Amino acid sequence: MNTHSKEWRELADIKAELAERDWFMGTSGNLSIREPKSPFFYITASGKDKRKQSDSDFLLVDLKGKPVEETSLRPSAETLLHTVIYRKTNANCVLHVHTVENNVISELYGDEGQVSFRNHEIIKATGRWDEDSELRIPIIYNHADIPLLSDKFKPHVEEDSGAVLIRNHGITVWGKSGFEAKRILEACEFLFQYQLLLNQQRAFAGSLR
Ligand SMILES: CSC[C@@H](O)[C@@H](O)C(=O)COP(=O)(O)O
Ligand SMILES: [Zn+2]
Structure with a gap:
């Protein structure tokens, strides 16, 4: 794998780390990274078990998503969702994973169209450093038609880093580097796990009253 570019290897490392977390159940998930000084990006090949590593894990595509x-x-x-991000922003890495927690959060808060967090130290990992910063993650409907899904996704892609939940499907995050995208993804998943546990504890405490 040493013959691959620095970016290819960086994406392979991120993929291995996310696999270690078991965030690629049932062949789900896709990852991409921009190849610098080119209008192209590497993206995971479709339908593979992303926990496995091989020289054919990624292929280079253009901003239309064509090899x-x-x-x-x-x-x-x-791929279309990744092209939306690379066309609209200066992001250099996009990560999409399905976890049980992000799916349950997307269903619990889906009717509100978003889930928000405040007063959590880990929000700083998303680049928000003010004490009263809010992290707002939009939740969109999981259209099976990918062009339609990407149209609904597009308005939520405004900055060089961000996150969008797709209801009962998964989360897509992006950042200016692979490091940043992974940090945002981990912070989001931390917050989802926190919220679910908190809801559970509150329901339990309520049942004792
Ligand atoms: C079996 S996972 C469902 C897929 O349709 C998709 O949501 C996914 O995350 C992986 O698709 P892929 O084409 O391998 O990138
Ligand atoms: Zn998916």
Whole structure:
């Protein structure tokens, strides 16, 4: 794997770390990274078990999501969402994972169209440093039609880093580097786990009253 570019190897490392967390159940998840000084990005091949590592984990695609090299690999089914981010922002890495926690949070708060967090130290990991900073994560409907899904996703992509939940599907986060994207993803998942545990404890305390 040493023959690959620095970015390819960085994405492979992130993929291995997320696999260690067991965030790629049932072949879910897709990851991408921009190849610098080019209009292209590497993205995971579709349908693979992302816990496994091989030289054919990623392929290079253009900003329309079309492969730019001769390959038998198919780009992720959700490549269009990655193209939206790379076209609209200066983000350099996009991570999409399905976890039980992000799915349950998306269902619990889906009717509100968003979930918000305040007064958590870990919000700083998303680049918000003020004491009263709010992290607001939009929740969109999981349209099976990917062009339609990407149209609904687009208005929520305004900054160089961010996160969007797709209801009962998963989360997509992006950042200016792989490091930043992973930090935001981990902070979001931390907050989801916190919120679910808190809701559970409150319900339990309520049942004792
Ligand atoms: C079996 S996971 C569902 C997929 O449709 C999708 O949501 C996903 O995350 C992985 O798709 P992929 O095409 O491998 O990138
Ligand atoms: Zn998905």
